[in-house]
Amino acid sequence: MLDIAAELHRWCEEGRDFAVATVVTAVGSAPRQPGAALAVDAAGTAIGSVSGGCVEGAVYDLCQDALRTGQAVRESFGYSDEDAFAVGLTCGGTIDILVTPVPADDTRLRPVLAAALSAAAPASGDPAAAADGRPAALVRIADGPPELLGRALLVRPDGSYEGSLGPALDRTAALGRTAALGRTSALDRTAVDEARALLEAGRTATVEVGADGGRCGEPVTLLVESAVPPPRMIVFGAIDFAGALARIGKFLGYHVTVCDARPVFATARRFPDADEVVVDWPHRYLDATEVDARTVLCVLTHDAKFDIPLLERALRLPVAYVGAMGSRRTHEDRLRRLREAGLGQSALARLRSPIGLDLGARTPEETALSIASEIVAARRGGSGVPLTGAHIPIHHDLSASVGMGRIGSVV
Structure with missing residues (x-):
């Protein structure tokens, strides 16, 4: 999402309702990497791209649906051998998309996203990430319990953060307020630790953790987007x-x-x-x-x-x-x-x-x-040899492990 931060920052300042679709994972010859985004406002204006053209129409419709329903969704797109005309990536890759509505009156998610967009594209309009010297990482729940989907944290290098990923689920018993807050902070603390590691490296990636903030519990996939000064x-x-x-x-x-x-x-x-x-x-x-x-x-x-x-x-x-x-x-x-x-x-x-x-x-x-x-x-991770007749991947997987979570789809 931070790749279109300058435009989205302007939309926030203008008070527009919008939905944003973000690439969470990309497998094979997918043209865009995790973090790439397409946003659609209530008037139907679109900015950005998630696939270079292959599935933009379908994702555009998903954004409009999210604006109508107010519900975040996750959708996968890939090439269909049975029906070459089906919605999918004709290049043969697969991408997972997180679509999140961001209405102007949202008091939980929107302030966090606005702060992240401000850090990534300051008021000058410079689209360079963290051009004002304020590196930050935006963490969103990209897969997991439906009620937590799309929730966000903005994490600073010193470990301070804004927002919350919300209370984790307890399938065995109802939690009192104190216990729920404790578990919420555990998930947030885990997300902050993972985000700081990626922020230090200037990387965008997905991280899998437990919904309770530990190694166990219902799995949750976090999408961490780093806004850092250019290399x-x-x-x-x-x-x-x-x-x-x-x-x-x-x-x-x-x-x-x-x-x-x-x-x-x-x-x-x-x-x-x-x-x-x-x-x-x-x-x-x-x-x-x-x-x-x-x-x-x-x-x-x-x-x-x-x-x-x-x-x-x-x-x-x-x-x-x-x-x-x-x-x-x-x-x-x-x-x-x-x-x-x-x-x-x-x-x-x-x-x-x-x-x-x-x-x-x-x-x-x-x-x-x-x-x-x-x-x-x-x-x-390229070889430098011609792709013609080489029988090697066009896009290379540089997945690595950082912290306690499993990290993939790194850019």
Whole structure:
């Protein structure tokens, strides 16, 4: 849902009734990933997409039904071999959709969603997640007891939260108010813990927990959407290739920094697409700046006096990608120098050098595309080989386990 936060935030401010359909799980060649959303207001206006066109009409109707009934529903869509014209994904995948009505007079769910939308798309209208520096995770019950479906929490990095997932069910006995509140807080606390783990990693995923907040009890599926600042791309070396890479980095949603020790080359005029241009020695800047597990570092200087101290530090950091430009001869010399600096084989194995995929690139733009392709493949688990005749999945499953729950459908 946060992928259309700017528009939905405006709808909330205008007091519109609307329903939002969100992809919960995606299996096979489904075109959109968990978190992708389609919203429909009471006047029939639609924004967003859940399938790239395959099932939009059916989901649109579900949103209108939800607005009429006031009931959240979960629906699955997939390709039908028996009836190729049935509503489904002609690409062969399967998606599960959570459809939630959000009327203007809702006093439980709407304030939570409005706060999440505000965090993900501030009043400036910038659709970049958490562009105002307020990362948060939106947690919704995507599967479980019907009366809890669609309930939400907004979780902050410090563990504070707004809203509630509601009381868990007790099939054996009626609960008094105190016991019910205790069980509610247990489910909320579990959701907060799971959301904070995903928020730290900047990931959107589903998590299965027990309705009582533990490992047991009636199963509940939580959809956790993370609104975080965009990942960083730091490009070292103020050369023409860096300008092309800054452009494609912005296109891919990165916050792009270009760094070079030479002030005559490192100027904002030369790199208008970069978010910032820094004049500093690359290794000194890397020591002083913040990076995380989503950060990509692209070393384009191919000059040993810059490269070696920079890569010595970069390959020790828990970042997503480290690539360095240069010939194969430069690469061998670089490895020798890094070994002499004390780096072991496991650290050296993380280095992508020569940087990029084999596209036969020549121009700065083609080279930037080659580098960006390798970054996307590393992020998504792709092989980089042509899909034609390869007999490999088009979309890769990067499911992983975090915390006590089982996490899947990660983006």
